[in-house]
Amino acid sequence: MxxxxxxxxxxxxxxxxxxxxxxxxxxxxxxxxxxxxxxxxxxxxxxxxxxxxxxxxxxxxxxxxxxxxxxxxxxxxxxxxxxxxxxxxxxxxxxxxxxxxxxxxxxxxxxxxxxxxxxxxxxxxxxxxxxxxxxxxNLYQSPLHLATYLDLTDVVKSLVEKGASLKLQDQDGNTALHVACQHGQTKCATEMTREVSPSKLAPIVETKNWRGLACLHLAALNRQHQMMKLLMKKGADLNIQEGTSGKTALHLAVELHDVTSVKLLLNRGANVDAAMFNGCTPLHLAVGRQDATIANLLFQSGADIMLRNMEDETALDLADGNYDILALFPFDDIQISGRSVVGMNF
Structure with a gap:
Protein backbone atom coordinates (compact mmCIF):
# COMPACT_ATOMS: atom_id res chain seq x y z
CA MET A 1 0.00 0.00 0.00
CA ASN A 138 17.64 22.00 -10.62
CA LEU A 139 18.38 23.76 -7.32
CA TYR A 140 14.75 24.94 -7.31
CA GLN A 141 15.88 28.53 -7.74
CA SER A 142 13.62 30.86 -9.63
CA PRO A 143 15.00 33.93 -11.42
CA LEU A 144 13.83 35.91 -8.37
CA HIS A 145 16.03 33.79 -6.10
CA LEU A 146 19.06 34.43 -8.26
CA ALA A 147 18.44 38.16 -8.61
CA THR A 148 18.15 38.39 -4.83
CA TYR A 149 21.34 36.42 -4.19
CA LEU A 150 23.17 38.87 -6.44
CA ASP A 151 21.44 41.92 -4.93
CA LEU A 152 20.11 43.05 -8.32
CA THR A 153 17.46 45.38 -6.91
CA ASP A 154 16.14 46.66 -10.25
CA VAL A 155 15.79 43.12 -11.56
CA VAL A 156 13.93 42.07 -8.41
CA LYS A 157 11.63 45.05 -8.84
CA SER A 158 10.87 44.18 -12.47
CA LEU A 159 10.25 40.52 -11.67
CA VAL A 160 7.86 41.37 -8.84
CA GLU A 161 6.03 43.94 -10.97
CA LYS A 162 5.63 41.32 -13.71
CA GLY A 163 4.08 38.95 -11.17
CA ALA A 164 6.92 36.59 -10.23
CA SER A 165 5.92 34.41 -7.30
CA LEU A 166 7.26 35.17 -3.82
CA LYS A 167 6.17 31.76 -2.55
CA LEU A 168 8.57 29.49 -4.44
CA GLN A 169 11.10 27.65 -2.27
CA ASP A 170 14.56 26.49 -3.33
CA GLN A 171 16.24 23.20 -2.43
CA ASP A 172 16.79 24.45 1.13
CA GLY A 173 13.20 25.60 1.48
CA ASN A 174 14.16 29.26 1.21
CA THR A 175 11.96 31.74 -0.58
CA ALA A 176 13.56 34.75 -2.23
CA LEU A 177 12.63 36.73 0.89
CA HIS A 178 14.50 34.19 3.04
CA VAL A 179 17.54 34.78 0.84
CA ALA A 180 17.25 38.54 1.28
CA CYS A 181 16.94 38.19 5.06
CA GLN A 182 19.93 35.90 5.33
CA HIS A 183 22.22 38.09 3.24
CA GLY A 184 20.93 41.49 4.28
CA GLN A 185 19.54 42.45 0.88
CA THR A 186 17.23 45.07 2.38
CA LYS A 187 16.55 46.91 -0.86
CA CYS A 188 15.55 43.68 -2.58
CA ALA A 189 13.28 42.78 0.34
CA THR A 190 11.72 46.23 0.18
CA GLU A 191 10.85 45.74 -3.49
CA MET A 192 9.42 42.29 -2.78
CA THR A 193 7.15 43.56 -0.02
CA ARG A 194 6.31 47.06 -1.25
CA GLU A 195 2.98 46.38 -2.96
CA VAL A 196 1.91 43.21 -1.15
CA SER A 197 -1.08 43.46 1.16
CA PRO A 198 -0.54 42.39 4.79
CA SER A 199 -2.90 39.43 4.40
CA LYS A 200 -0.95 38.08 1.42
CA LEU A 201 2.45 38.93 2.85
CA ALA A 202 1.96 37.23 6.22
CA PRO A 203 2.08 33.63 4.90
CA ILE A 204 5.24 34.45 2.94
CA VAL A 205 7.01 36.07 5.90
CA GLU A 206 6.02 33.15 8.12
CA THR A 207 7.05 30.42 5.66
CA LYS A 208 9.72 28.19 7.19
CA ASN A 209 12.60 26.64 5.29
CA TRP A 210 13.60 23.01 5.72
CA ARG A 211 15.58 23.96 8.85
CA GLY A 212 12.39 25.36 10.34
CA LEU A 213 13.50 28.98 10.07
CA ALA A 214 11.21 31.85 9.10
CA CYS A 215 12.47 35.14 7.66
CA LEU A 216 12.80 36.85 11.04
CA HIS A 217 14.85 33.95 12.38
CA LEU A 218 17.32 34.25 9.50
CA ALA A 219 17.58 38.01 9.94
CA ALA A 220 18.27 37.57 13.66
CA LEU A 221 20.78 34.76 13.13
CA ASN A 222 22.73 36.93 10.71
CA ARG A 223 22.47 40.14 12.76
CA GLN A 224 20.62 41.89 9.96
CA HIS A 225 19.13 44.67 12.05
CA GLN A 226 17.77 46.76 9.17
CA MET A 227 16.08 43.68 7.76
CA MET A 228 14.57 42.95 11.15
CA LYS A 229 13.16 46.48 11.26
CA LEU A 230 11.66 46.04 7.78
CA LEU A 231 10.02 42.75 8.75
CA MET A 232 8.62 44.30 11.90
CA LYS A 233 7.24 47.21 9.89
CA LYS A 234 5.56 44.70 7.60
CA GLY A 235 3.88 42.99 10.54
CA ALA A 236 6.08 39.93 11.03
CA ASP A 237 5.16 37.75 14.00
CA LEU A 238 7.89 38.51 16.54
CA ASN A 239 7.15 35.38 18.52
CA ILE A 240 7.10 32.82 15.71
CA GLN A 241 9.00 29.70 16.78
CA GLU A 242 11.55 27.94 14.64
CA GLY A 243 10.67 24.34 13.98
CA THR A 244 13.57 22.52 15.59
CA SER A 245 13.59 23.63 19.22
CA GLY A 246 10.92 26.32 19.37
CA LYS A 247 13.22 29.31 19.67
CA THR A 248 11.90 32.75 18.84
CA ALA A 249 14.04 35.48 17.32
CA LEU A 250 14.62 36.74 20.88
CA HIS A 251 16.06 33.39 21.94
CA LEU A 252 18.37 33.46 18.91
CA ALA A 253 19.51 37.00 19.64
CA VAL A 254 20.26 36.08 23.25
CA GLU A 255 22.30 33.07 22.14
CA LEU A 256 24.33 35.35 19.87
CA HIS A 257 24.86 37.89 22.67
CA ASP A 258 23.40 40.41 20.20
CA VAL A 259 22.35 43.29 22.45
CA THR A 260 21.12 45.39 19.51
CA SER A 261 18.69 42.70 18.34
CA VAL A 262 17.53 42.01 21.89
CA LYS A 263 16.73 45.68 22.45
CA LEU A 264 15.02 45.94 19.08
CA LEU A 265 12.81 42.93 19.69
CA LEU A 266 11.92 43.94 23.25
CA ASN A 267 11.12 47.51 22.21
CA ARG A 268 8.80 46.21 19.48
CA GLY A 269 6.90 43.99 21.91
CA ALA A 270 8.45 40.52 21.61
CA ASN A 271 7.33 38.15 24.36
CA VAL A 272 10.09 38.29 26.97
CA ASP A 273 8.89 35.03 28.53
CA ALA A 274 8.45 33.00 25.33
CA ALA A 275 9.25 29.37 26.03
CA MET A 276 11.12 26.93 23.81
CA PHE A 277 9.84 23.37 23.44
CA ASN A 278 11.93 22.47 26.51
CA GLY A 279 10.48 25.34 28.51
CA CYS A 280 13.54 27.60 28.44
CA THR A 281 12.86 31.31 28.24
CA PRO A 282 15.28 33.92 26.87
CA LEU A 283 16.27 34.59 30.49
CA HIS A 284 17.22 30.94 30.97
CA LEU A 285 19.52 31.25 27.95
CA ALA A 286 21.03 34.55 29.03
CA VAL A 287 21.79 33.32 32.54
CA GLY A 288 23.04 29.98 31.27
CA ARG A 289 25.46 31.86 29.00
CA GLN A 290 26.58 34.10 31.85
CA ASP A 291 25.47 37.22 29.96
CA ALA A 292 24.69 39.72 32.72
CA THR A 293 24.03 42.57 30.30
CA ILE A 294 21.29 40.78 28.39
CA ALA A 295 19.94 39.14 31.55
CA ASN A 296 19.50 42.62 32.98
CA LEU A 297 17.75 43.84 29.80
CA LEU A 298 15.33 40.93 30.00
CA PHE A 299 14.71 41.43 33.70
CA GLN A 300 14.09 45.16 33.24
CA SER A 301 11.58 44.24 30.51
CA GLY A 302 9.61 42.13 32.96
CA ALA A 303 11.06 38.65 32.53
CA ASP A 304 9.73 36.20 35.11
CA ILE A 305 12.72 34.79 37.01
CA MET A 306 10.68 31.97 38.54
CA LEU A 307 9.55 30.22 35.33
CA ARG A 308 10.75 26.64 35.17
CA ASN A 309 11.89 24.65 32.17
CA MET A 310 11.29 20.93 31.63
CA GLU A 311 14.26 20.18 33.88
CA ASP A 312 12.41 22.06 36.62
CA GLU A 313 15.07 24.78 36.61
CA THR A 314 14.50 28.49 37.02
CA ALA A 315 16.86 31.04 35.52
CA LEU A 316 18.36 31.47 39.00
CA ASP A 317 19.23 27.79 39.10
CA LEU A 318 21.42 28.30 36.03
CA ALA A 319 23.37 31.23 37.45
CA ASP A 320 26.03 28.80 38.69
CA GLY A 321 27.43 31.18 41.28
CA ASN A 322 27.70 34.14 38.94
CA TYR A 323 27.31 36.97 41.45
CA ASP A 324 26.93 39.62 38.75
CA ILE A 325 23.81 37.90 37.50
CA LEU A 326 22.43 36.90 40.89
CA ALA A 327 22.77 40.48 42.09
CA LEU A 328 20.36 41.60 39.38
CA PHE A 329 17.41 39.88 41.00
CA PRO A 330 15.57 41.40 44.00
CA PHE A 331 15.63 38.56 46.50
CA ASP A 332 16.89 39.06 50.04
CA ASP A 333 16.71 35.38 50.96
CA ILE A 334 19.15 34.00 48.39
CA GLN A 335 22.24 32.66 50.10
CA ILE A 336 25.50 31.36 48.72
CA SER A 337 27.75 29.48 51.14
CA GLY A 338 25.62 30.77 53.99
CA ARG A 339 25.89 34.42 52.97
CA SER A 340 23.05 36.54 51.64
CA VAL A 341 23.48 37.63 48.00
CA VAL A 342 21.83 41.00 48.57
CA GLY A 343 24.24 43.48 50.09
CA MET A 344 27.32 41.42 49.31
CA ASN A 345 30.35 43.22 47.95
CA PHE A 346 31.42 41.45 44.79
Whole structure:
Protein backbone atom coordinates (compact mmCIF):
# COMPACT_ATOMS: atom_id res chain seq x y z
CA MET A 1 0.00 0.00 0.00
CA UNK A 2 1.43 3.32 -1.05
CA UNK A 3 2.41 5.74 1.64
CA UNK A 4 0.37 8.93 2.02
CA UNK A 5 3.41 10.84 3.24
CA UNK A 6 4.80 13.56 0.99
CA UNK A 7 8.50 14.31 1.02
CA UNK A 8 9.84 17.83 0.61
CA UNK A 9 11.02 16.87 -2.88
CA UNK A 10 7.51 15.76 -3.79
CA UNK A 11 6.11 19.09 -2.66
CA UNK A 12 8.74 20.98 -4.63
CA UNK A 13 8.11 18.95 -7.77
CA UNK A 14 4.41 19.78 -7.60
CA UNK A 15 5.20 23.49 -7.36
CA UNK A 16 7.69 23.62 -10.23
CA UNK A 17 6.52 25.31 -13.40
CA UNK A 18 8.80 23.79 -16.02
CA UNK A 19 5.76 23.14 -18.21
CA UNK A 20 5.31 26.88 -18.60
CA UNK A 21 7.98 26.82 -21.25
CA UNK A 22 5.62 24.75 -23.41
CA UNK A 23 2.86 27.33 -23.20
CA UNK A 24 5.40 29.98 -24.06
CA UNK A 25 6.16 28.27 -27.35
CA UNK A 26 2.63 28.93 -28.52
CA UNK A 27 2.81 32.70 -27.95
CA UNK A 28 6.39 33.55 -28.88
CA UNK A 29 6.55 35.43 -32.22
CA UNK A 30 9.22 37.28 -34.14
CA UNK A 31 9.29 40.89 -35.22
CA UNK A 32 11.82 43.47 -36.39
CA UNK A 33 15.10 43.36 -34.44
CA UNK A 34 15.60 45.98 -31.81
CA UNK A 35 18.45 48.44 -31.86
CA UNK A 36 21.75 46.81 -31.13
CA UNK A 37 22.65 46.88 -27.45
CA UNK A 38 25.95 48.36 -26.36
CA UNK A 39 28.94 46.04 -26.14
CA UNK A 40 28.62 43.80 -23.12
CA UNK A 41 31.37 42.77 -20.80
CA UNK A 42 32.47 39.20 -20.44
CA UNK A 43 30.31 37.10 -18.08
CA UNK A 44 31.35 36.85 -14.49
CA UNK A 45 31.22 33.61 -12.59
CA UNK A 46 31.19 35.04 -9.10
CA UNK A 47 27.67 33.76 -8.54
CA UNK A 48 27.39 30.25 -7.28
CA UNK A 49 24.87 29.05 -4.71
CA UNK A 50 26.94 25.94 -4.16
CA UNK A 51 30.70 25.94 -4.36
CA UNK A 52 30.84 23.49 -7.26
CA UNK A 53 28.15 25.08 -9.37
CA UNK A 54 29.20 26.99 -12.49
CA UNK A 55 27.39 28.31 -15.51
CA UNK A 56 26.00 25.46 -17.57
CA UNK A 57 26.00 25.03 -21.32
CA UNK A 58 22.94 25.89 -23.35
CA UNK A 59 22.39 22.66 -25.20
CA UNK A 60 25.74 21.33 -26.33
CA UNK A 61 27.56 24.63 -26.71
CA UNK A 62 28.48 27.34 -24.22
CA UNK A 63 26.05 30.23 -23.94
CA UNK A 64 28.01 33.46 -24.12
CA UNK A 65 26.96 37.00 -23.37
CA UNK A 66 27.17 37.69 -27.11
CA UNK A 67 24.67 34.96 -27.87
CA UNK A 68 22.42 36.20 -25.07
CA UNK A 69 22.49 39.65 -26.61
CA UNK A 70 21.77 38.36 -30.10
CA UNK A 71 18.74 36.43 -28.93
CA UNK A 72 17.20 39.36 -27.12
CA UNK A 73 17.87 41.74 -30.00
CA UNK A 74 16.21 39.37 -32.43
CA UNK A 75 13.00 38.57 -30.64
CA UNK A 76 10.21 40.19 -28.70
CA UNK A 77 6.75 39.26 -27.59
CA UNK A 78 4.21 40.60 -30.09
CA UNK A 79 0.93 42.18 -29.17
CA UNK A 80 -2.26 40.45 -30.26
CA UNK A 81 -2.76 42.84 -33.20
CA UNK A 82 0.78 42.42 -34.45
CA UNK A 83 0.47 38.69 -34.03
CA UNK A 84 -2.58 38.60 -36.29
CA UNK A 85 -1.50 41.23 -38.77
CA UNK A 86 2.17 40.89 -39.45
CA UNK A 87 4.06 38.42 -37.28
CA UNK A 88 5.36 35.20 -38.72
CA UNK A 89 6.06 32.00 -36.84
CA UNK A 90 9.53 31.48 -35.43
CA UNK A 91 11.65 28.89 -37.08
CA UNK A 92 11.87 25.69 -35.06
CA UNK A 93 15.57 26.32 -34.46
CA UNK A 94 15.00 29.84 -33.12
CA UNK A 95 12.09 28.74 -30.95
CA UNK A 96 14.07 25.88 -29.45
CA UNK A 97 16.99 28.20 -28.74
CA UNK A 98 14.83 30.56 -26.73
CA UNK A 99 12.89 27.91 -24.87
CA UNK A 100 15.56 25.31 -24.16
CA UNK A 101 16.41 24.56 -20.56
CA UNK A 102 20.02 23.70 -19.71
CA UNK A 103 21.22 20.54 -18.03
CA UNK A 104 21.16 22.51 -14.77
CA UNK A 105 17.54 23.46 -15.36
CA UNK A 106 18.30 27.10 -16.18
CA UNK A 107 16.37 29.12 -18.70
CA UNK A 108 18.01 31.90 -20.65
CA UNK A 109 16.62 34.29 -18.03
CA UNK A 110 18.39 32.40 -15.23
CA UNK A 111 21.64 32.64 -17.14
CA UNK A 112 21.30 36.32 -17.94
CA UNK A 113 20.87 36.97 -14.21
CA UNK A 114 23.78 34.73 -13.27
CA UNK A 115 25.96 36.71 -15.68
CA UNK A 116 24.61 39.92 -14.08
CA UNK A 117 23.68 41.26 -17.51
CA UNK A 118 20.93 43.59 -16.32
CA UNK A 119 20.04 45.10 -19.69
CA UNK A 120 19.49 41.70 -21.24
CA UNK A 121 17.67 40.51 -18.13
CA UNK A 122 15.26 43.44 -18.21
CA UNK A 123 14.52 42.77 -21.87
CA UNK A 124 13.88 39.10 -21.19
CA UNK A 125 11.54 39.89 -18.31
CA UNK A 126 9.44 41.94 -20.74
CA UNK A 127 9.73 39.22 -23.37
CA UNK A 128 8.64 36.28 -21.24
CA UNK A 129 5.15 35.72 -19.79
CA UNK A 130 4.71 35.38 -16.05
CA UNK A 131 4.69 31.57 -16.14
CA UNK A 132 8.21 31.42 -17.51
CA UNK A 133 9.46 33.83 -14.84
CA UNK A 134 8.62 31.22 -12.21
CA UNK A 135 10.49 28.27 -13.72
CA UNK A 136 12.84 26.77 -11.15
CA UNK A 137 16.19 25.23 -12.02
CA ASN A 138 17.64 22.00 -10.62
CA LEU A 139 18.38 23.76 -7.32
CA TYR A 140 14.75 24.94 -7.31
CA GLN A 141 15.88 28.53 -7.74
CA SER A 142 13.62 30.86 -9.63
CA PRO A 143 15.00 33.93 -11.42
CA LEU A 144 13.83 35.91 -8.37
CA HIS A 145 16.03 33.79 -6.10
CA LEU A 146 19.06 34.43 -8.26
CA ALA A 147 18.44 38.16 -8.61
CA THR A 148 18.15 38.39 -4.83
CA TYR A 149 21.34 36.42 -4.19
CA LEU A 150 23.17 38.87 -6.44
CA ASP A 151 21.44 41.92 -4.93
CA LEU A 152 20.11 43.05 -8.32
CA THR A 153 17.46 45.38 -6.91
CA ASP A 154 16.14 46.66 -10.25
CA VAL A 155 15.79 43.12 -11.56
CA VAL A 156 13.93 42.07 -8.41
CA LYS A 157 11.63 45.05 -8.84
CA SER A 158 10.87 44.18 -12.47
CA LEU A 159 10.25 40.52 -11.67
CA VAL A 160 7.86 41.37 -8.84
CA GLU A 161 6.03 43.94 -10.97
CA LYS A 162 5.63 41.32 -13.71
CA GLY A 163 4.08 38.95 -11.17
CA ALA A 164 6.92 36.59 -10.23
CA SER A 165 5.92 34.41 -7.30
CA LEU A 166 7.26 35.17 -3.82
CA LYS A 167 6.17 31.76 -2.55
CA LEU A 168 8.57 29.49 -4.44
CA GLN A 169 11.10 27.65 -2.27
CA ASP A 170 14.56 26.49 -3.33
CA GLN A 171 16.24 23.20 -2.43
CA ASP A 172 16.79 24.45 1.13
CA GLY A 173 13.20 25.60 1.48
CA ASN A 174 14.16 29.26 1.21
CA THR A 175 11.96 31.74 -0.58
CA ALA A 176 13.56 34.75 -2.23
CA LEU A 177 12.63 36.73 0.89
CA HIS A 178 14.50 34.19 3.04
CA VAL A 179 17.54 34.78 0.84
CA ALA A 180 17.25 38.54 1.28
CA CYS A 181 16.94 38.19 5.06
CA GLN A 182 19.93 35.90 5.33
CA HIS A 183 22.22 38.09 3.24
CA GLY A 184 20.93 41.49 4.28
CA GLN A 185 19.54 42.45 0.88
CA THR A 186 17.23 45.07 2.38
CA LYS A 187 16.55 46.91 -0.86
CA CYS A 188 15.55 43.68 -2.58
CA ALA A 189 13.28 42.78 0.34
CA THR A 190 11.72 46.23 0.18
CA GLU A 191 10.85 45.74 -3.49
CA MET A 192 9.42 42.29 -2.78
CA THR A 193 7.15 43.56 -0.02
CA ARG A 194 6.31 47.06 -1.25
CA GLU A 195 2.98 46.38 -2.96
CA VAL A 196 1.91 43.21 -1.15
CA SER A 197 -1.08 43.46 1.16
CA PRO A 198 -0.54 42.39 4.79
CA SER A 199 -2.90 39.43 4.40
CA LYS A 200 -0.95 38.08 1.42
CA LEU A 201 2.45 38.93 2.85
CA ALA A 202 1.96 37.23 6.22
CA PRO A 203 2.08 33.63 4.90
CA ILE A 204 5.24 34.45 2.94
CA VAL A 205 7.01 36.07 5.90
CA GLU A 206 6.02 33.15 8.12
CA THR A 207 7.05 30.42 5.66
CA LYS A 208 9.72 28.19 7.19
CA ASN A 209 12.60 26.64 5.29
CA TRP A 210 13.60 23.01 5.72
CA ARG A 211 15.58 23.96 8.85
CA GLY A 212 12.39 25.36 10.34
CA LEU A 213 13.50 28.98 10.07
CA ALA A 214 11.21 31.85 9.10
CA CYS A 215 12.47 35.14 7.66
CA LEU A 216 12.80 36.85 11.04
CA HIS A 217 14.85 33.95 12.38
CA LEU A 218 17.32 34.25 9.50
CA ALA A 219 17.58 38.01 9.94
CA ALA A 220 18.27 37.57 13.66
CA LEU A 221 20.78 34.76 13.13
CA ASN A 222 22.73 36.93 10.71
CA ARG A 223 22.47 40.14 12.76
CA GLN A 224 20.62 41.89 9.96
CA HIS A 225 19.13 44.67 12.05
CA GLN A 226 17.77 46.76 9.17
CA MET A 227 16.08 43.68 7.76
CA MET A 228 14.57 42.95 11.15
CA LYS A 229 13.16 46.48 11.26
CA LEU A 230 11.66 46.04 7.78
CA LEU A 231 10.02 42.75 8.75
CA MET A 232 8.62 44.30 11.90
CA LYS A 233 7.24 47.21 9.89
CA LYS A 234 5.56 44.70 7.60
CA GLY A 235 3.88 42.99 10.54
CA ALA A 236 6.08 39.93 11.03
CA ASP A 237 5.16 37.75 14.00
CA LEU A 238 7.89 38.51 16.54
CA ASN A 239 7.15 35.38 18.52
CA ILE A 240 7.10 32.82 15.71
CA GLN A 241 9.00 29.70 16.78
CA GLU A 242 11.55 27.94 14.64
CA GLY A 243 10.67 24.34 13.98
CA THR A 244 13.57 22.52 15.59
CA SER A 245 13.59 23.63 19.22
CA GLY A 246 10.92 26.32 19.37
CA LYS A 247 13.22 29.31 19.67
CA THR A 248 11.90 32.75 18.84
CA ALA A 249 14.04 35.48 17.32
CA LEU A 250 14.62 36.74 20.88
CA HIS A 251 16.06 33.39 21.94
CA LEU A 252 18.37 33.46 18.91
CA ALA A 253 19.51 37.00 19.64
CA VAL A 254 20.26 36.08 23.25
CA GLU A 255 22.30 33.07 22.14
CA LEU A 256 24.33 35.35 19.87
CA HIS A 257 24.86 37.89 22.67
CA ASP A 258 23.40 40.41 20.20
CA VAL A 259 22.35 43.29 22.45
CA THR A 260 21.12 45.39 19.51
CA SER A 261 18.69 42.70 18.34
CA VAL A 262 17.53 42.01 21.89
CA LYS A 263 16.73 45.68 22.45
CA LEU A 264 15.02 45.94 19.08
CA LEU A 265 12.81 42.93 19.69
CA LEU A 266 11.92 43.94 23.25
CA ASN A 267 11.12 47.51 22.21
CA ARG A 268 8.80 46.21 19.48
CA GLY A 269 6.90 43.99 21.91
CA ALA A 270 8.45 40.52 21.61
CA ASN A 271 7.33 38.15 24.36
CA VAL A 272 10.09 38.29 26.97
CA ASP A 273 8.89 35.03 28.53
CA ALA A 274 8.45 33.00 25.33
CA ALA A 275 9.25 29.37 26.03
CA MET A 276 11.12 26.93 23.81
CA PHE A 277 9.84 23.37 23.44
CA ASN A 278 11.93 22.47 26.51
CA GLY A 279 10.48 25.34 28.51
CA CYS A 280 13.54 27.60 28.44
CA THR A 281 12.86 31.31 28.24
CA PRO A 282 15.28 33.92 26.87
CA LEU A 283 16.27 34.59 30.49
CA HIS A 284 17.22 30.94 30.97
CA LEU A 285 19.52 31.25 27.95
CA ALA A 286 21.03 34.55 29.03
CA VAL A 287 21.79 33.32 32.54
CA GLY A 288 23.04 29.98 31.27
CA ARG A 289 25.46 31.86 29.00
CA GLN A 290 26.58 34.10 31.85
CA ASP A 291 25.47 37.22 29.96
CA ALA A 292 24.69 39.72 32.72
CA THR A 293 24.03 42.57 30.30
CA ILE A 294 21.29 40.78 28.39
CA ALA A 295 19.94 39.14 31.55
CA ASN A 296 19.50 42.62 32.98
CA LEU A 297 17.75 43.84 29.80
CA LEU A 298 15.33 40.93 30.00
CA PHE A 299 14.71 41.43 33.70
CA GLN A 300 14.09 45.16 33.24
CA SER A 301 11.58 44.24 30.51
CA GLY A 302 9.61 42.13 32.96
CA ALA A 303 11.06 38.65 32.53
CA ASP A 304 9.73 36.20 35.11
CA ILE A 305 12.72 34.79 37.01
CA MET A 306 10.68 31.97 38.54
CA LEU A 307 9.55 30.22 35.33
CA ARG A 308 10.75 26.64 35.17
CA ASN A 309 11.89 24.65 32.17
CA MET A 310 11.29 20.93 31.63
CA GLU A 311 14.26 20.18 33.88
CA ASP A 312 12.41 22.06 36.62
CA GLU A 313 15.07 24.78 36.61
CA THR A 314 14.50 28.49 37.02
CA ALA A 315 16.86 31.04 35.52
CA LEU A 316 18.36 31.47 39.00
CA ASP A 317 19.23 27.79 39.10
CA LEU A 318 21.42 28.30 36.03
CA ALA A 319 23.37 31.23 37.45
CA ASP A 320 26.03 28.80 38.69
CA GLY A 321 27.43 31.18 41.28
CA ASN A 322 27.70 34.14 38.94
CA TYR A 323 27.31 36.97 41.45
CA ASP A 324 26.93 39.62 38.75
CA ILE A 325 23.81 37.90 37.50
CA LEU A 326 22.43 36.90 40.89
CA ALA A 327 22.77 40.48 42.09
CA LEU A 328 20.36 41.60 39.38
CA PHE A 329 17.41 39.88 41.00
CA PRO A 330 15.57 41.40 44.00
CA PHE A 331 15.63 38.56 46.50
CA ASP A 332 16.89 39.06 50.04
CA ASP A 333 16.71 35.38 50.96
CA ILE A 334 19.15 34.00 48.39
CA GLN A 335 22.24 32.66 50.10
CA ILE A 336 25.50 31.36 48.72
CA SER A 337 27.75 29.48 51.14
CA GLY A 338 25.62 30.77 53.99
CA ARG A 339 25.89 34.42 52.97
CA SER A 340 23.05 36.54 51.64
CA VAL A 341 23.48 37.63 48.00
CA VAL A 342 21.83 41.00 48.57
CA GLY A 343 24.24 43.48 50.09
CA MET A 344 27.32 41.42 49.31
CA ASN A 345 30.35 43.22 47.95
CA PHE A 346 31.42 41.45 44.79
Missing amino acids: ASDDCTKDDLQEENRTDSAIDSYRSILKSEEPRETSPDLSEPTDKFSTTEERLDSAYGSSSLTVDSLSEIVESFTLSSAEEEQAESSELSEQDENFLTTITEDGDTILHLAIIHEEELITQQLIQLFPKEVLDIQN
